């Protein structure tokens with residue numbers, strides 16, 4: 001096969017892979033992780049920096065506290081990257 005033909009094929013594969021990736025991301029399900037709730041326990045965190053706010057989460061969501069995380073909770077480093085603060 002000539003070199004220019006090979007280049008063509010590689011380009012086609014590249015475009016196909018990009019297209020597939022794009023479709024995959026496009027079809028990804030909407031984010032379902034619970035947002036930071038709007039209530040008296042959480043309202044004060046809405047306008048706080050993420051790092052500052054996250055120091056308080058454990059007071060209530062730590063082990064043995066009033067609302068501990070479920071057993072199957074994913075790795076909990078940086079709460080607010082997953083549980084978004086939505087105004």
Ligand code: HEC
Pocket residue numbers: 034035036037039041042045053054056057058059060061066067079080083
């Ligand atoms: C003063 C105690 C308290 C603090 C501090 C607190 N929470 Fe909560 N949180 C609760 C309680 C109680 C519930 C369960 C009732 C409810 O949904 O409000 C809850 C529920 C939640 C939920 C589940 C909401 C849902 O829709 O199921 C998320 C997510 C959450 N908290 C995240 C956080 C994060 C992140 C922080 C730190 C920025 C935090 N909480 C700090 C008491 C607290």
Ligand code: HEC
Pocket residue numbers: 032033034057058061067068069070073074075076077078079080081082083
């Ligand atoms: C990697 C993403 C991620 C991080 C980081 C994270 N969580 Fe979660 N959390 C989830 C998922 C996913 C669930 C279960 C499904 C849902 O929330 O709808 C969950 C569930 C919860 C629940 C229970 C919600 C309910 O319906 O009762 C609470 C409370 C909670 N997280 C608080 C926290 C706190 C506090 C932190 C930080 C110490 C934290 N999460 C960090 C993804 C995350």
